[in-house]
Amino acid sequence: MPRVLISAFKPYDRWRTNASWLALVELTKTLPSDAEVTTRLYAVEHGPFKARLAEDLQADYDFALHLGQAPGSSCVQLEKIGVNVAGPVGRDGADPPPLVEGGPVAYQSNLPLAEWAARLRSEGIPATISYHAGTYLCNAALYLTHHFAAQHGYRTQAAFIHLPLDLSQAAQEHPGAPSLPAHVSAHAVRVILQQLGAVAQGSSSNSA
Numbered sequence: 245m246p247r248v249l250i251s252a253f254k255p256y257d258r259w260r261t262n263a264s265w266l267a268l269v270e271l272t273k274t275l276p277s278d279a280e281v282t283t284r285l286y287a288v289e290h291g292p293f294k295a296r297l298a299e300d301l302q303a304d305y306d307f308a309l310h311l312g313q314a315p316g317s318s319c320v321q322l323e324k325i326g327v328n329v330a331g332p333v334g335r336d337g338a339d340p341p342p343l344v345e346g347g348p349v350a351y352q353s354n355l356p357l358a359e360w361a362a363r364l365r366s367e368g369i370p371a372t373i374s375y376h377a378g379t380y381l382c383n384a385a386l387y388l389t390h391h392f393a394a395q396h397g398y399r400t401q402a403a404f405i406h407l408p409l410d411l412s413q414a415a416q417e418h419p420g421a422p423s424l425p426a427h428v429s430a431h432a433v434r435v436i437l438q439q440l441g442a443v444a445q446g447s448s449s450n451s452a
Contacts, residue, residue: 246278246280246441248305249283250310251284252285252312253288253381263410265285266410266412267430271433278438279438281437282300301393301398306440307401308389308400308401308402310389311407314406320372320407322372323376323377323386324353325377328350343384347391351390351394363435367431390402407424408422410425
């Protein structure tokens with residue numbers, strides 16, 4: 245049975261809720277029986293987030309699925325690449341600092357994201373692969389999980405899943421704002437959870 249860390253983020257900026265947390269709450273109402281799930285809610289601050297993530301990953305999970313919200317998106321986005329960048333370009337045009345001084349330029353998720361996206365679409369859930377998780381904490385979650393795993397020899401494989409706004413959030417935006425009900429986003433994560441057993445078995449076979 246794979247051990248899985250699933251994380252979400254707290255509200256930030258003008259958002260009073262976060263689609264990632266709303267989906268995670270829905271997910272925990274009906275968790276698959278074939279995975280051992282640990283959940284976390286992370287602060288939207290680089291320092292506290294990085295420290296807590298490093299601490300959590302010491303449990304050496306098989307997988308880490310990080311969730312975040314993507315305002316303006318109408319589909320579930322499975323992020324492929326995390327880059328060593330800790331924020332947007334400054335107002336003066338200066339480059340942002342790295343997440344890890346001297347760390348690799350980027351990490352790429354080796355999980356079967358294309359298969360997962362196809363599976364989600366087959367269930368009527370809009371989904372796609374994305375190659376840019378931004379330069380803030382969503383990107384940091386993907387990059388740092390890979391980096392800590394590589395640095396400490398953890399088995400943890402990671403993915404970042406961007407979710408559209410929930411209907412309740414979209415109602416605060418404007419008529420027709422892209423959204424997906426939290427229970428649908430939760431089902432998308434549940435479908436992916438159900439695929440992790442096969443991934444774990446494949447990893448065991450390759451290392452045997």
